[in-house]
Amino acid sequence: RKEVEQDPGPFNVPEGATVAFNCTYSNSASQSFFWYRQDCRKEPKLLMSVYSSGNEDGRFTAQLNRASQYISLLIRDSKLSDSATYLCVVNVSGKSTFGDGTTLTVKP
Amino acid sequence: GAVVSQHPSWVICKSGTSVKIECRSLDFQATTMFWYRQFPKQSLMLMATSNEGSKATYEQGVEKDKFLINHASLTLSTLTVTSAHPEDSSFYICSARKGSDTQYFGPGTRLTVL
Numbered sequence: 001r002k003e004v005e006q007d008p009g010p011f012n013v014p015e016g017a018t019v020a021f022n023c024t025y026s027n028s029a030s031q032s033f034f035w036y037r038q039d040c041r042k043e044p045k046l047l048m049s050v051y052s053s054g055n056e057d058g059r060f061t062a063q064l065n066r067a068s069q070y071i072s073l074l075i076r077d078s079k080l081s082d083s084a085t086y087l088c089v090v091n092v093s094g095k096s097t098f099g100d101g102t103t104l105t106v107k108p
Numbered sequence: 109g110a111v112v113s114q115h116p117s118w119v120i121c122k123s124g125t126s127v128k129i130e131c132r133s134l135d136f137q138a139t140t141m142f143w144y145r146q147f148p149k150q151s152l153m154l155m156a157t158s159n160e161g162s163k164a165t166y167e168q169g170v171e172k173d174k175f176l177i178n179h180a181s182l183t184l185s186t187l188t189v190t191s192a193h194p195e196d197s198s199f200y201i202c203s204a205r206k207g208s209d210t211q212y213f214g215p216g217t218r219l220t221v222l
Contacts, residue, residue, distance in 0.1 A: 034210075041218075043201050043213040043214060044213050046211075087151070087152075096211060097154075098151045
């Protein structure tokens with residue numbers, strides 16, 4: 001089993017749709033969690049950190065459930081520019097493990 | 109945010125040559141930098157952790173004599189791919205850690221070995 005598993009995708013949604021991505025991790029000692037986005041042939045860029053209390057940044061909401069070892073990312077009112085691959089990242093003792101990513105395509 | 113640069117952004121070389129890639133944190137000091145490799149349609153795979161002033165820590169399966177890492181200062185780490193072969197062609201990305209665990213990535217170096 002992979003240390004970090006994500007929805008395989010791809011997700012193809014119309015503009016304005018709400019889409020949710022899930023991610024599970026296997027190491028209960030995981031300490032911090034992030035969502036990154038990666039555009040084609042570019043480096044990953046930090047989207048947001050994920051906290052147990054949940055956090056929101058504009059149209060993006062991230063949730064962490066430590067008991068279930070599960071994190072999620074919700075995107076509301078999808079824009080064309082949201083099309084990218086979204087990477088779930090889990091840190092243990094400073095070492096990051098990346099999920100394989102979920103590809104989102106937002107269509108007009 | 110923070111800025112991390114990488115140089116070169118792309119390189120094409122002949123099989124058997126060595127290629128050096130530089131990673132710099134431009135506006136912060138990074139005691140720890142990371143080197144990743146990403147093949148098409150795959151996730152980032154950590155190759156090694158580069159610590160300033162000490163030897164790099166390599167992940168299982170990564171040959172330390174082939175991928176030489178030097179972290180000579182708090183703002184610069186270099187990765188040298190020695191005797192590169194076509195199977196080493198990949199997207200190499202560095203990241204620098206700022207604070208406790210947030211990583212900022214360089215723009216990546218696309219290596220093609222002919």
